[in-house]
Amino acid sequence: MAPFIHLHTASAYSLRYGTAFPDALARRAAEHGMDMLALTDRDGLYGAIKHVQACHDRGITPIVGVDLVLRDGHAVSVPGSGKRGGNGEPRRIVVLARSDGWATLCRLVTAAHRLGERGEPYVTPETVAEHAVGTAGIGAGIGGGGSRLTVLLGPRSDVGRAVAERRDDRARALLDAWRSAVPDVVVEVTDLYGYRDVNTATRMLGLAYSMGVPAVLTNDVRYLDAADHQVGNVLDAARRLVPLHPRHVDHPTAHAYLKDGREMARVVLRICGGDLDLAERLLGETRRVAERCALDPVEIVPLLDAENPRLHLPEIGEDPVPLLRRRCEDGLRRRGLSRPGSARTADARGRLAAELAIIEKKRLSGYFITVADITDLIRSMGVRCAIRGSGAGSLVNYLIGIGDVDPLEHGLLMERFLSEGRRGLPDIDVDVESARRLDCYRAILGRYGETGVACVSMMETYRARSAIRDVGAAMGLPPHEIDVIAKAFPHVRAGQIRAALSDLPELRDSGLNDRSLETVFRLAERLDGLPRHIALHPCGVLIGNSTLRDRTPVERSMLDFPMSQFDKDDVEQAGLLKLDVLGVRMQSAMAYSLREIERVDGRKIDLDSVPRDDRDTYDLIRTGRTLGCFQIESPGQRELVAKLEPRTMHDLIVDISLFRPGPVNSDMVTPYLEARHGFREPDYPHEKLREPLRETHGVVVFHEQVLRVVDVMTGCGLSEAEKARRALGTPDGREAVRAWFVPLARGSGFAPDVVERAWRVLDAFGGFGFCKAHAAAFALPTYQSAWLKRHHAAAFFAGVLTHEPGMYPGRVILDEARQCGVDILPLDVNHSGGTWLAERTPATGHSETGHAGIGRGYGLRVPFSAVKGVSEAEVERMAAGQPYTSLADFWERARPSRPITERIVAVGGLDALHGLRPGEPRWRPGELTRRDLIAQVGALDRASGRGTAGQLPMGFTERVVPGELPEMSEAEAVEAELAILGMDVSRHVIGFHDELLDAIGVTRSRDLLRRRNGAEILVAGAKVATQTPAVRSGQRVIFTTLDDSTGPIDLTFFESVQAHTAATVFGSWLLVAKGVVRRTGARAVSLRALSCWNLLDLDRLWRDHGIDAVRAVLSEAPAPPDAAGAGVGGRSIEYANGYRLSPYSDIGPAPGVREGRFLRHPEEPQRRLWHASSGSSGPTPSAR
Amino acid sequence: MSKLYGDPIEVWSRGGQPVQFVWRDRLYTIREVQDHWVVAREWWKTSDNDPGERRFWRVAAATGREVGTYELRFDTAGGVWLLLRAWD
Secondary structure, eight states, rough: OOOOOOOBOOOSSSSTTOOHHHHHHHHHHHTOSSSEEEEEEEOOOHHHHHHHEEEEEEEETEEEEEEEEEESSOOOOOOTTTTTOOSSEEEEEEEEEEEOHHHHHHHHHHHHHSSSSSSBBBBOOOHHHHHHTOOSSSTTOOTTTTSSEEEEOOTTSSSHHHHHTTOHHHHHHHHHHHHOOSEEEEEEOOOOOOHHHHHHHHHHHHHHHHHHHEEEEEEOOBBBSGGOOOOOOOOHHHHHHHOOOOGSSOSSSSSOOOHHHHHHHHHHHHTTOOOOOHHHHHHHHHHHHHHHHOOOHHHHHHGSSSSSOOBBOOOOOOOHHHHHHHHHHHHHHHTTOOOOOOOHHHHHHHOOOOOOOOHHHHHHHHHHHHHHHHHHHHHHHHHOOOEGGGGGGHHHHHHHOOOOOOOHHHOOSSSTSTTTTSOOOOEEEEEEEEGGHHHHHHHHHHHHHHHTTTEEEEEEBBBHHHHHHHHHTTOOOOOOHHHHHHHHOOOOOGGGGHHHHHHHHHTTTTTOOOGGGGGHHHHHTTTTTTTTEEEEEEEEEEEEOGGGGSSSSSEEETTEEESSOOOHHHHHHHBBBBEEEEHHHHHHHHHHHHHHHHHOOOOOGGGGGOTTTTOOOOOOOOHHHHSSSSSSOHHHHHHHHHHHOOOHHHHHHHHHSSHHHHHHTTTTTTHHHHHHHTTTOOOSSGGGGGHHHHTTTTTOOBBBHHHHHHHHOOOOOOHHHHHHHHHHHHHHHHHHHHHHHHHHHHHHHHHHHHHHHHHHHHHHHHHTTHHHHHHHHHHHHHHHHHHHHHHHHHHHHHHHHHHHHSOOOOOHHHHHHHTOOOOEEEOOOTTTTTTOEEEEEOOOSSOOOOTTTTTTTTEEOOOOSSTTTOOOOHHHHHHHHOOOOHHHHHHHHHOOOOHHHHHHHHTTTTHHHHHHOSSSOOOOSSSSSHHHHHHHHHHHHHHHTOOSOOOOTTOOOOOOOSSSSSOOOOOHHHHHHHHHHHHHOOOGGGGGGGHHHHTTTTGGGGGGGGSSOOEEEEEEEEEEEEEEEOOSSSOOOOOEEEEOOSOEEEEEOOOHHHHHHHHHHOSEEEEEEEEEEEEETTTTTEEEEEEEEEHHHHHHHHHHHHHHHHHHHHOOOOOOOTTTOOSSOOOOOOOOSSSOOOOOTOOOOHHHHHHHOOOOOSSSSOOSSEEEOOSSSOOOOOOO | OOOEEEOEEEEEEEEEEEEEEEEEEEEEEEEEEEEEEEEEOOGSSSSOOOOOOOEEEEEEEETTTTEEEEEEETTTTEEEEEEEEEEE
C-alpha cells in the first residue's frame, strides 16, 4: 500500500506554535518512507522555501499550504445558529496550493495579512473563494471552474466546530456553502486521542460521505516527537500571555507528532471503527488530494536549478543590455578613462568587456541599471550613500556611479563579486545615513510602486533571555523575578543556559542554580533557536517586477513597510534580487558634521572630493588619536594603527583587513609589520608571485591575492580560483583544494618546493583573508571621518555625539573632545539646541603641540536632548522659544514638565541666565542658588496648577527667598551631570578621588610609559569599555579600558584571575586595579591585571577606617579558587580552520551589569556609561 | 447515572487494549471498547521531567450475565489502573 502523506504540518515557522524545523520534518518523513510532505504553517509561508529545499534534498515531493484564521463564516440559517458556540478560539482552515497554485497561495496569504491587523491575519470564505476560482489577482482568466487551491475543513474549522457541538444541521449547511463557493473543498478528519476526538472525526467523516465530499486524514502535526509536547504547551501559554493551565493548551495530548504509517493506520481504524473499506477509501482520498497539490520544487526555488536559474528581474522599460553598455561608455568618459592610447583606458576597456560579458550571460544588465537608478535617487535626496562589500570590486559599479571606489586603482577583482562559477546572485550593498534609511525605502517604494518592491524580513529567535522570560511567565513566576533572572544572563543562546550557569564565575555565585528553577531552565533550553517574531531586516530591499506578489507573500512591517515573509536566504533561493540599503550611523554623523561646518563657519565641504593624502590626517591616525573615527577607534585598532603607521589609503585598507579575529590570531600581523618596517625581507615563494603579493610584503591579506596566487600557479582563471578560495574555509575543502592545486601547479612548471611553499601560504592564510573590495569600501569613510576629526574637530564630535556611530558612550567622546582642545559648554536654555551644536569660542591659552590643540577655538554645546527623560516635543518647544528672560519665562513658553525643568536647573541650564555657579561657599545669603531655583520650579508648577488637583488662584506665586537653600558643591554638580546627562561635563569624575589615589600611589595613564616592563602597579579610572573578544587560546579574556582623565589604560584579565575579579570588573564603574606592566610596542603599554576593586568601596573604607584599612585590602592575596574550579568553564568551540574560541567570547558579562543598570552602588549613575561588545564577529563554525 | 469510584483494579491487556479486569473480587470481561482517549498530565505542577499521561477507556464489560459500562484509567507514570466510574 502507498505510504501515508501528512497534509497538515506546522513547523517552527508557525510562530510560538510549531516546534520542529522544516528540514527535521522532511528528514523524518523520508525516514518513514513517505514520498510527499505538506508544510502548512500558521499565518504565513515563512518556512515554505526551506521546506521545498528540504524536500528536494530528501527526494520527496513538497506540498505547501497555510493554516489561516477564518472569520465571518458563511451566513447559514439553521435553528440555533445565532449563538457562537464553543470556546473563544478562532476557527481555522488549511488552504493548500494545487500544483499550479503557488502564486495564488502567495496572493491569498498577502490578502489575509491585508485584511487583518498586523500579526493577526484572517480570511473570510469570500476571500478564499475569490482566490481559489481566480477572480482575484493573477488567477483571473483560468476559467472552467478549475481551482488553484484546495481547502481543508478540519476540526478547528466552522464545520468541525459545529460537528463537535453536535449541531449537525448547521455543519451540513456550512459544508454545503463551502462546497458551492470553492470548487475543491475536502473535509479533514483528525484524531489526537483527546476526549471525544475520535467521535468528532467519525461524525465528520460520516457528514462528508453523506454529502459526497471527499475526506482526508491528517494528524495536525506540530511536533517531531511526542516528547516535544511540553514545549508546545509552553508556546501555547506564551502566545496567549497566560500561565500554563489545561484550558490554555491547544493539545491536551502528546499525539500531534509526525507519526509513521503504522501509527496512522491505528488512527484510521479508530475513526473508521474497524471498517477496512472505509479506512482504505479515506487513505486513498488523502493520497489523491496530495497528488493534486504536488509542487515542482524548481518552480518555487529556481536556484535549485544551478545551471539556468529563472530569475525574477525588474522591468526597465527598454532592452537593458544596450542601455547598460551606453551607461558604461558614459561612465568611462566621466571617470576620465576614455583617453585613446592611455594604458589605464586600455585596462579599463578590457576589464569592462570582461565584466559585461558575465553580466550579460547571466542576464543581469537590468539589475545593475536598477541599482544605479536607486543610488542616483538616494543621492538626489541629499543623502550620503557609499558602496560597501564585494560590489566595490566591479568596474561597472564604478562607471555607472553605484560606488565611488575605483577597482583598477586598488587592484580589486570582479570575480569576488560576480563570476561565472559563482552560484547565486550578486549582492550589491550600499551604506546610507542611518537617520535617512527609511526615507530611502519610502523613495524606492515611491519610484517602483508597491507591487514590485518589498523589504526583506528576518526571524528573531529565542535566545537565553527571551526563552527564560516566556517560560517563566508560562510557569507563573512573578514578573519581577523573571526580569531579574533573565537579565542575569549574558547574550547567549538559549541552549547554553545551564552551561553558562556553571561556567561563568559571575553566575555561579548568583544563587540562580536553585533547584526550583531547574524546570524553567530545562524548558527554556528547549526553545533554543525557535522563531518568535518576524521583523524588518536591517537592510534588504527586494526589487522585482509587477509579478513580485506571485513569488512571495507580503505583510506589513511594524513601520508599515511591505515586507516579504521570506528571509534573506529564502529570497536569494527564490531567485529574487535584493539590494542591501544599510543605515550607517557614521554616514549620518558625517553629514551632520558637514552641516555644522557650514552653519558655523560658512564653509561648504564636498567630503568625497577632499584630498585623500592629507598628511595631518594620517598623523592623527598614526598616533592612535582615533577615538570616534569609523572602524579604527577600538583599543585593539588604536594599538594596531599605532604600530602600522598608515600613510596612504592603501595602508588603511590593509589595516582594516588585518584587524579581524582570523588574521590577529593566526599571527599574520607580525610578519606583515616586520616586513613593512623593514625588519625582515619579504618572502616570495616564487618570482611570479611577487606581483600579487608585493602590496602586502609577501603576506596574503586579501581574498583577491588568494585568487591571483591560485591563478598564477595553476592558470585556471580567476573564476575557478574564486571557487577554490571558497573551499579553503573547511579542513575537507582544504584537502580537496590541495589535491587539485598541487598537481596542477607542478604541471604548470613550478618546482615541488615552490608549490609546497605557495600551498603553505594559502593553507595558513587563505581561510582568513579579507575581501579587499570590502576593506576599500570601508577605508573611505574611515579616512573621511579622521579628516573631519583633524580639521573640524568640534563639528565632528557634534556629529558623533548626535548620531552615536561608535562603540563608546557619550562621556568618553566628550572627554576626547576635551583632550583635543574643544571647549565643553554646559547646557544653557538660551544656547543649547535639540542636538549637539558646535560654537565658536575665544581661543584661549597657549598653543599646544601635537593634537591637543586641533579643536581650539571651538566649543561643543550640550543639547536639550541629552537630558534624561525629555520628550521630542519638549526639545522642539525649548529650542523654538529661545531666547528666554527667566526661569518663569522658560517655564511659561517652553512648557517643559516639572521633572525635566528640575533636571535642567540641576545641570546648570539656567546658570547663565540667573548668574549661578556651583561650588564653595555653599551658603550664600541673598544670592540665588540652583537649589533655590529648583524650589521655584515647584512653586511655578503649583501656581500653574499643572497636573495637580488643588489648583491655586491665578496670579499667586510663592516667594522663594534667594540663598535660602545651599548651592550644589562641584562634586554634586558632576554627580547630577552623570545622572541626568550621562556624562561628566564640568570636570572629570575621577578628579574627586585624587587624594585617595595619590595616597595609595596610583600610576596615571600619562606616566605609564615611564614604568618598567614587569613592574606591579596600581591604576584607577572610570571604565570606558569592556570586551571579551575571540582570542587564540580559546580562553574568555576580558579586556577593559579605564580612563583617568590623562588618557586610557588598557587592562587584560585572564581566566586565572576572573574568579575573584569578574564580578567587580563587570559590576563596577570606577575601578582600582593592580596589574603587571607589559610593553606591547614603542608607544604602547598594557597591564596584565591581578586584582581589582570598586573605587567607591575603597573610598568608603578610607573615610570610615582610614588609609591603613585601604592598604590592608589592597595587599590581601585573593582567596584561592574553590574546588569547583576557578575561572571560566565551558568547552572551547573549535572552528574548522583550527581556530579555537571560548563559548563566551564576545559575549561577556550579564547584560544588566553591562548596561550599567544593575549597579551595586546606589550612588553610581543609572545610565550607560561604558561600552561593552555584544554579538560575535568571529568566523562561523563549520556545520559539522 | 454513573457512580464514581476510583478503586485500584487489576487489568489484563492484549495488544495495548484492556480485555479483563478484577474489581471488588469479581472478574469482568470486556465486550466492547466504546471510547478511548488520553490526557497528558499537568507536568508543570510536578517536579518530574515527564509525569506521563492518563489513558482512559470506556468499555462495556460483563461479569456473568450482568453487562455494564465502566470507565478505566491507566496512569503511565505509576503503572496503576483505576476504575473511575460505573454505569451498572
